Amino acid sequence: MDKKPIGVFDSGYGGLTVLKEIIGLLPEYDFIYLGDNARSPYGNRSFDTVYAYTRESVEWFFRQGCPLVILACNTASAKALRTIQQKDLPGHYDEKRVLGVIRPTTEVVGKYSKTGEVGILATLGTVQSNTYPIEIAKFFPELKVYQEACPMWVPLVENNEYQSPGADYFIKQHIDRLMARSPDIDTILLGCTHYPLLINKIKQFLPTGITLLSQGEIVAHGLQDYLSRHPEIDEKCSRNGHYSFFTTDSSEDFDAHAASFFGKAVKSGHLSL
Numbered sequence: 001m002d003k004k005p006i007g008v009f010d011s012g013y014g015g016l017t018v019l020k021e022i023i024g025l026l027p028e029y030d031f032i033y034l035g036d037n038a039r040s041p042y043g044n045r046s047f048d049t050v051y052a053y054t055r056e057s058v059e060w061f062f063r064q065g066c067p068l069v070i071l072a073c074n075t076a077s078a079k080a081l082r083t084i085q086q087k088d089l090p091g092h093y094d095e096k097r098v099l100g101v102i103r104p105t106t107e108v109v110g111k112y113s114k115t116g117e118v119g120i121l122a123t124l125g126t127v128q129s130n131t132y133p134i135e136i137a138k139f140f141p142e143l144k145v146y147q148e149a150c151p152m153w154v155p156l157v158e159n160n161e162y163q164s165p166g167a168d169y170f171i172k173q174h175i176d177r178l179m180a181r182s183p184d185i186d187t188i189l190l191g192c193t194h195y196p197l198l199i200n201k202i203k204q205f206l207p208t209g210i211t212l213l214s215q216g217e218i219v220a221h222g223l224q225d226y227l228s229r230h231p232e233i234d235e236k237c238s239r240n241g242h243y244s245f246f247t248t249d250s251s252e253d254f255d256a257h258a259a260s261f262f263g264k265a266v267k268s269g270h271l272s273l
C-alpha cells in the first residue's frame, strides 16, 4: 500500500504549536504542514470564505495523497469542518478523513474545572459560531461557558508584535472582560492555536489560581487515540519521521517566524492554491 503523510493545516503559523506537540507524541509519523499565510487571519472572515479557503487547502492535501488531515485551526474547525465532513467527503473522498481541534478539546475541558465555570478565549469567528458551547454541552451539560473574542490577538502574533507594550493593552482588555463575566471562572481555554505564543503575557494579567489550557497536547493525545481506534486510517499513514512545511506566502518570512511557534527552525516551500 502507498502510505502517505498526515496533513496539518492552519490559516498561518498557529497550527505549528499543535504540530509541535503531535510530533512530540507521535514522532515516527510523517507530516505535511500547510499555513495559508497569504490569506491569514481567518478569524474575522465569513463562514463562506473560511469554508472556501479551508476546502482548497484540504483538497491540496488530498492531491499530495494524505489519508488524514487535521485542521489545526479553531476558526476552520468551527466554520468549515462540518461542511467538509458532511458534504465534500461523502461520494468524493470516501477514503479520506478530516478532523478538527475543537472536538478533542471539548471532550476534556470540563475535567479541569472545580467551580463548573470555564472561559474560552478565541477568534471572533470561533466565538460567533458558538461551536464551543454547543459541543461542550454534549460532554459537560452542567458546565457554564463564557466566551470572549480577541480579534487583535492573531494579528499581533502573525505580525510579531506580541511582545510589544502595545500588545499588553489588548491582552489585558480581553482577560478583564472575560473575568468580569463571572468571578467563578477557574479554567480558561486558549481556543485559538496562535494563543500559546501569548501565554506568558496572558498569565501576567490573569488572577492567580486559574488553570490555563492550550490545545496542543490535548489534540496530540486525541490524534493518538483516533489512530489506535481507526487502524484502517492508521495503516495508510507513512512513518519515516519526515516533516515538511509549506506556506501560501513568502517561505523566507515563514521560516523566519516559524521557529517561535514550532520550537525549532523549519525550511518551508511556497505554493499557490
Ligand code: DGL
Residues within 6 Å of the ligand: 010, 011, 012, 014, 015, 040, 041, 042, 043, 044, 072, 073, 074, 075, 076, 123, 126, 154, 191, 192, 193, 194
Ligand atoms: N490559529 C487559528 C485558530 O485557531 C487562527 C485563526 C485566524 O487565522 O484568525 O483559530
